Amino acid sequence: MLNVKSKDFVKAGISFLFLILFAYWIFSNATLVNDLVAGYGLVGILVAALVANASIFLPVPIDIVIFALGANALDFQELVVISIVAGIGAGIGEMSAYLFGLLGIRTAEKAKHKEFSKINVIEEKLGKKGMVFVFFGALTPFPFDIIGIVAGVIKYDPKKFLVAAIAGKIVRYFLISLAAYYGFAAVKAFFFISA
Numbered sequence: 001m002l003n004v005k006s007k008d009f010v011k012a013g014i015s016f017l018f019l020i021l022f023a024y025w026i027f028s029n030a031t032l033v034n035d036l037v038a039g040y041g042l043v044g045i046l047v048a049a050l051v052a053n054a055s056i057f058l059p060v061p062i063d064i065v066i067f068a069l070g071a072n073a074l075d076f077q078e079l080v081v082i083s084i085v086a087g088i089g090a091g092i093g094e095m096s097a098y099l100f101g102l103l104g105i106r107t108a109e110k111a112k113h114k115e116f117s118k119i120n121v122i123e124e125k126l127g128k129k130g131m132v133f134v135f136f137g138a139l140t141p142f143p144f145d146i147i148g149i150v151a152g153v154i155k156y157d158p159k160k161f162l163v164a165a166i167a168g169k170i171v172r173y174f175l176i177s178l179a180a181y182y183g184f185a186a187v188k189a190f191f192f193i194s195a
Helices: 004-028 032-054 062-071 076-102 103-110 119-129 130-137 144-154 157-188
Strands: none
Touching: 004 032, 032 062, 032 076, 032 157, 062 076, 062 157, 076 130, 076 144, 076 157, 103 157, 119 130, 119 144, 130 144
């Protein structure tokens, strides 16, 4: 029979293998995000954001897609819809890091203490600030995966994590698309380019 440490090691090994296989699939299908958005509209944006944010430690540049969509948006309402749909997909995708943490990242932390040195700091901030910390973590370009992993490790409430992650991603994508929308309009006006 396997003892507790062996079981944790097996869980961590399986989680790591899943992570590697998933990351390989993401990067071997790099055009998937663009194809989903171009061919499937809002459903494509949702799936593309989910896939892009489900990759742990290997970011897929969904921000560029959101920027391009914002620059080509017809009106302000379209920016809001794009941001909400992409934010929901991204928040759901971020649950992969949470689940990875929940499945036994403690064993990996012990094995690679140097690489996980920020876990204690994040764990403390999650304990004190909770949803606000998750929200601002999702809003910034900070590697949000580490927050998700720590939230899983400490068994932070998954509903609160998901709600805060979705809210942060919606605001993030709204700001990106808004900057693209008005920035692109200003560039077109400066160079006398008509739409």
